[in-house]
Amino acid sequence: MQHAQYQLIIVGGGPAGLTAGLYAARGRLKVLLLERGATGGQVLVTDWVDNYPGFVEGISGFDLMDKMTAHADRFGLEKRFATITSLELTDNIKTVVLENGEALTARTILLCTGAKPKKLEIPGEYTFAGRGVSYCATCDGPFYRHQKIAVVGGGNTAIQDALHLTKFADRVTVIHRRDTLRATKVLQEKAFCNSKIDFIWNTQVTAIKGDKNGVQSLSLKHRNDEESTLQVTGIFIFIGTTPNNELFPAGHLRTDAGGFIITDADMATSIPGVYAAGDICSKNFRQIINAAGEGAVAELAIEHYLGNQTLEQPLNCSE
Template identity: 40%
Template sequence: METVKTLIIGSGPAGFTAAIYTSRANLSPVLYEGIEPGGQLTTTTEIENFPGYPEGVDGNQMMADIRRQAERFGADIRKGNITHVDLSSRPFRVTVDGEKEIVAESLIVATGASAKYLGLPSEMKYRGQGVSACATCDGFFYRKKDVAVVGGGDTACEEATYLASLCRQVYLIVRKPFLRASKAMQERVFNTPNIKVMFEHNTVEVLGDESGVTGALLRGADGTETRIDIAGFFLAIGHHPNTELFAGQLELDAEGYIKVEPGTSKTSVEGVFAAGDVKDPHYRQAITAAGSGCMAALDCERFLLR
């Protein structure tokens, strides 16, 4: 059985930033990448809003850069998926891939959150080529083009109004005959002239070619099918925090995100810290995830020193 001072679960901007800071603090961190090495950014083609890349950068390249920076300071980055944790007492016991056991004096959870998709094969085919789950990340690439947003809640309405400021036409595809968003958000949508709300429509297929998304096939409540010509297809039907491992062990909110002490990364279990989208249902940006990774590392360092 291996004993480590600091174990980091997750390899997105939050996990790798935590690894950079804990390495520089001589905490000898061990980081397990999980089932999606590099996190959600590895499914994004180009990132233009992360500081330090004035010309933009490919998502895979950026995560490779951050990984190398963590390794430069001595972080032990390993392939593997954490399959079980026992947080009932310190040191914490963790199982990797159902076999290897590790004992950790401290734990930083950076397992992220996964966007919900419709489950269409064509949707997966064009993921990163016009299909996106983050309008603020990718909307810039669709300036003066036509796009669609799927969803009827506050997030969908917010993303539709944001895209409307950039794009020529925004289709808001809503499967119900009404919006679930707040009254104020609904008014913003209905008062934006280049947003067309398509109530009682479901997406049958995302259409495209070698260049990416070119349209979407929709089916109305009466069974009629409509094709819309679009360059971008944005999902806004929610995110699922990757917290199954911690249910019943860490305090979670109603949606499953890890609760932290306000202004810190401290969870309900002393010595366990959370960073990134796994505890952030609001911003979900690479830069905020990286910042919270820094916070978790500093909180962890102070905890271990104490």
């Protein structure tokens, strides 16, 4: 058998990657977690997590991921912060090439690259990015104190972040292309009862307008084809996610129409020795808890795949 530096390399340090890393380190696999930014993924910019079991009063996204990272560190998970430039997944030994040219090899790879916010792709969106256009309420909400802003979307993220933005803005207008929200009922109830939030239904934003100082207004098109203008100084866009799949080998990794990885019940992909977990996977629901669960399932399946190979780490009988 060809020698590999690691038994497992985990690509991505969100809830799925950290959980898998915790399990692998605890199981004494020779494992490396690679993350290009900070561990935690999208959860780092989530204001409040109110539905993760065990945290009765809720917990901030940052604190939750800090605890997950510390838990993995307790078992000695090896982590490196680096940018990956290419992946070779089809050979028996997998290769990960870093930005500095270094090549790392492993028997198995777990892809936990997650997803990023989907864009509206309308005039003004890129022009005013960072100057009134945002995809992160936690990051940018404090810049909009006593202002009028808009939130686009009707899912959990949109409504939860609209509620968060009421801490700063005087008025938050939720613009949704349908006549009902997709968010959970408890979030809907909170939003409908919040005097700072109003709704524009059956409507799409067609353009974002402003000047050198930033966003000034939104052009709206309603279902009856009528058009109107909404005066705001900021727009927060939460219309879903798109997969971080730029590094994946085309034609070898089976994906759905949206580019998300298709896996089996063990989180195995169409390439032997390659697994996926978290928001990068094709599924109906993307939650912190199922990402963590998928990370655990993937790692246990990887241990079985590796066939209980002899551990490279020496036993420490003094523990």
